[in-house]
Amino acid sequence: MSAVVTTQDPDVIAAEHHDGLPFDRGTHDRLLRMSPLRGSRIAHAAAPVTLEASALESQLAEARATIAEQRERIAYLESLSMTDELTGLLNRRGFFSHFRREIAAARRQRAKGNGKGGGVLVIIDLDGFKRINDTHGHMAGDAYLRQVARLLVGAVREEDVVARLGGDEFALLLANTDAACGAVRARQIATAACRRGVQWNNADLPIRFSFGVQPYGADDREEEVIRLADSHMYSNKAGRRPHSSGHKAARPGARSAANRRATG
Known part of the structure; x- marks a missing residue:
């Protein structure tokens, strides 16, 4: 059994x-x-991981937006520090920063065998500007400076640089231009300015200025180029008009003033 x-x-x-x-x-x-392992339990286990990844992605996107906003703010503040508030041109700081880059670019261009590079610096100093301020007031002087700025910007090429160094002094950087062409262009701009004026309270304020031209290239330092252009400008001013009040003629301290600007 x-x-x-x-x-x-x-x-x-x-x-x-x-x-x-x-x-x-x-x-x-x-x-x-x-208990049996079912698909719903797997889904519930994965849910916290998905939520955590989503939160991290949101935080990352927020961080990227904050960084972009900060970069935009920094760029804006840098542009303010480089720009003349009255005319909208480069100020002295912006001009020197650009000039250093221009000479560095000329050195790189020569090193690559693409020619000498460089260009021409033109220093411009207005004639009789103090008299305008004294006679018509500083608001008239401000309007005068803005009109000169517009005239200079309209007289140069897009690749050229126009700056207000301070007071009634301006600078032009004429890229890829030799000394002879730079001098011709400076005279043409000065001649065109003589045909222009600023209307202020029924008074016609003519635009007059003296200028100095100095070429620059890969072997130059910006301080020396500015000193030489400044010296040529004062020589031009002294030869064009007799000494008078409200007019800045050549003076013994002119070169030292130019050196102070160059080291600023």
Whole structure:
């Protein structure tokens, strides 16, 4: 007679289901008590990870926007520090920064064998500007300076630079121009200015200025170029008009003043 044997004997279970490996009763009981692993449980486990990644992406986007805003603000402040508030031209600081880059570019151009590079610096000093301020007031002087700025910008090429160094002194950087052409262009601008004027309270204020021209290239330093152009400008002023009040003629301290500007 045969009999059906039902048993929970661990040895029997081990023999039938575990290929003779040692049976671990504790592991067996834990596995029996576990609920089935379903897809919904996997989805719930992944949800916190997805939310965390989304939060990180949002923070990263916010950080990038903040950095872009700060860069824009810095660029704006730098432009203010380089710009003359009255005329909108480069101020002295902006001019010297650009001039240094121009000479550095000339050095790189020569090193590459692409010619000498460089150009011409023109220093411009208005004639009789103090008299305009004294007679018509500083508002008239401001209007006069703005008109001179517009005239100079309209007389040069897009690649040239126009700056107000301070007071009634302006500078032009004529790129890729030799000394002879630079002198011709400076005379043409001065001649055109003589045909222009500023109307102020029924008074016609003519535009007159003296200028000095000095070429620059890869071997030059900006301080020396400015000193020489300034010296030529004062010589031009002295030769054009007699000394008078309200007029800045050549003076012994002219070169030292030019050096102070160059080191500013």
